[in-house]
Amino acid sequence: MRILISVDLEGISGVVGKNQIHEEGSGFEWARDKMAKEVNHAIEGALEGGAREIYVNDAHGSMKNIIPDKLHSEAFLISGDLKELSMVEGLQKDVHGLFLIGYHARRGTKGGILDHTYSGRVVSQITINGVELGETGINALVAGAYGVPVLLITGDDKVCQEGIDLLGDVYTVKVKEGLSRYAAICLHPEKAGKIIKEKAREAVTNINRFKPFFMDSPYELRVEVVTSAMADGIEMVPGIKRINPTTLEFVHEDLITLFKVLRVMLVMGGNSS
Template identity: 35%
Template sequence: MKILISTDIEGVAGVVHHQQVRAGNPEYERARVLMAQEANAAIAGAFDAGATEVLVNDSHGDFRNMPAELLDARARFVLGKPRYLGMMAGVEQGVQAVCMVGYHSRAQGRGILAHTSNSFAFTRVRFHGEEVGEGAMYGALAGEYGVPVAMASGDDVFIAEHRSLFPDAVFVQTKQATGQTSGISLSPQAAREAIRAGVATALARPARPTPYVLRLPLAVRIQTQSPALADLFCQWPTLERLASDEIGFEAPTVEAAVRIVNCLSAMSALLR
């Protein structure tokens, strides 16, 4: 059994503030260790359940956060960017299930550090008219490869947003959101124990979860943080201007949609 663990940082226990998730801040150095420790807990849970191979995708920011020397030597690690599949890179390697660790709620949500892909660029992202966050986007990308989301961890708002999308998954709540930069968190040790048990339980189930699959082609609408960003993004000739701060396009696959969203995220740096 080959498993992919995609690890973000905003949903990690003890993380509630922007300074904890941005490199260059002293608190980030502590948070990236907490991120690595939760990844290790998920790795341990996967091997507890009988996994023969585990890939861990560093899925936050520049995709090179977790100190390599702290990570469980039994796993292999997907690091750095650019990469076509972003937070789900490794799903193409023949994995049987995905575990999402440290994930967060979508932009404009009430969860801790809520955003979708790029808080500077995007206010809302919609697939077929439904708002999506990173969990939904990348869960659908995994589903396109026939791979289900078996387990996911994060705050209560993240879980509420994604429970109906991944009804067969085991969810582990690491904290309760009381604001976008405040919450009530498990201790790191308690969160790691819960994640390890959650992954082991999810992967040991006899019935395989159902992959999350969207109909194609995919209608994508993106509300930008400003009309200037919509001006910039519509330099891409196949994108349609829908409103002063909204653009849209049709994608033949979820992978194509995710790749376009990630390209727009990179383009937004021109206006920072």
């Protein structure tokens, strides 16, 4: 059995501030170390549950946060950017289940630690077929297109609830309780790791009960951006319709094509602010 682990940084226990998530920040070295440790606990649990091959996709910022020799030696590390499937690169490896470790709530979530959706600077809101989605939902949909279910989500209480609301049957580990965007009550990293290991083992043991996340095709993607200048840039992409000064729409029957166009939209938006 093969498991893919997508790991972000904002949802790691003890991470609450901007200085911990940017490479030049004073807390970054501490945070990247804890990121690797939480992943290692997930790997240990998955191996105990019966996984035989594990891929870890570094999915935050530069996507080079995990120092290779800090990772469990049984796992393959997918490091660096650009990657066809971005945060869920590795799905192409014919994996059977996906873990989302260190995830955060979508933009606009009260008490969601460092909440954003892909690009905090560009995106106000993303919906597909009328359903508001964050990184959890979008990546779960991409995994669904490969027939892969999400087994486990870890992060703050808000992202865990977001995952349950969307996916229903999924294991979650709340490693912190968000009080505001930059404050949380955190589990000790060792305790968080212990629970993650336990839940990872249980999730892999029960893998047959999980269903991939699907929506009906064609997919109608709407992206609301922060400024009209961003929308001016995105509107240049052929096939994209402007719904109002800051909202753009793209419709397609293939989810992976839609996902790639979404990422082009974010690049265009980011270059046009």
